[in-house]
Amino acid sequence: MFSLQDTTSSLHNSATPMLSENGFIRFEGVRKLLPISDFFEIYRTQTLVAKRQANERTKGNNILRMEQILRHYGIDPADADISAFASKTGAGIPICDDWVAHRGSNEMRQARSLFSKAWIKRYKQLGIDCSWFSNWIALSLEGVQVTPFDANRKELDKIREACEALKESDPAMYLMYALAYGLGLRSSEIQRARFDDLHEDFDGNKLIRIHSPKSGGEYQDRPCDPSWWELIASFKTSNDALIVPVQEDRITREFPSFLRRKCGVVDDRPVHRLRKYCGHRVMRKNGNNAFVASKALGHSSVEVTSRVYVGMPTIQRSF
Secondary structure, eight states, X not given: OOOOOOTTTTTXXXXXXXXXXTSOEEEESOOOSOBHHHHHHHHHHOOOTTSOOOOHHHHHHHHHHHHHHHHHTTOOTTTOBGGGGGOBOTTSOBHHHHHHHHHOSHHHHHHHGGGOXXXXXXXXXXXXXXXXXXXXXXXXXXXXXXXXXXXOHHHHHHHHHHHHTHHHHOHHHHHHHIIIIITOOOHHHHHHOBGGGEEEOTTOOEXXXXXXXXXXXXXXXXXXXXXXXHHHHXXXXXXTSBSSOSOHHIIIIIHHHHHHHTTOOOSSSHHHHHHHXXXXXXXXXXXXXXXXXHHHHTOSOHHHHHHHOOOOOOOOOOO
């Protein structure tokens, strides 16, 4: 149980702004506000009513990013209370605005997830004085920059040739390829995938269940290319077995290295490059339908998929 401050008296117990040695304005005074460590624990353990939930891993990463930002401004999350979120630089600029001005929006977007509209509503329900978060709530961030996918026929042919040769020489790495290119899984999802995650719905559609998906929630069922689904299922040893039963380094280091050395992939995230080729293939094979590709990849919205795969549509012959 968390001990939360009485919002009716929090203004009377508010701290006094002080200029610290490092030049940042800090709010100091009587410590009767919620400690930041307790605030983080509330965010980590509470759930939003009727809302898509960030998974435990995502929440943890969001907290780590917020801790990084606070420490940059001389704020120790283990010692400070939530009044520290209202801190300003010596020039009177809110620390969140100062961070964006010098570091951009990407990292801040992760930290600011703690102050989404849904979470602010939840904090208020719990009796937390959200006035200390006003600068973070009002913060204006640029939209997520999405780089359109540029498919390369020569690159894909080289990937296919090198990876298909793995089927006999290195079945485990071949299955990494099959899950990434065939079904569009991320590296972290490849590590967790089990044979009993492969299943069919009432209509016989081939699906894979992704547990603790990036988009939030307990699990996500994604439709699969039947050919690749059946090929992967043919390797099944037992229902609860990992599809790729190897050390994590083989998936996160050795396989990306193989894609760079043998396939000529120059992308910073070689395995993710295969996932994008999967989305490209699924979209093209299904009438340039971004909705189908979005569901196969587990994107949060069709808009995200459309912004990634913006290539020329395929025009059918008229005669």
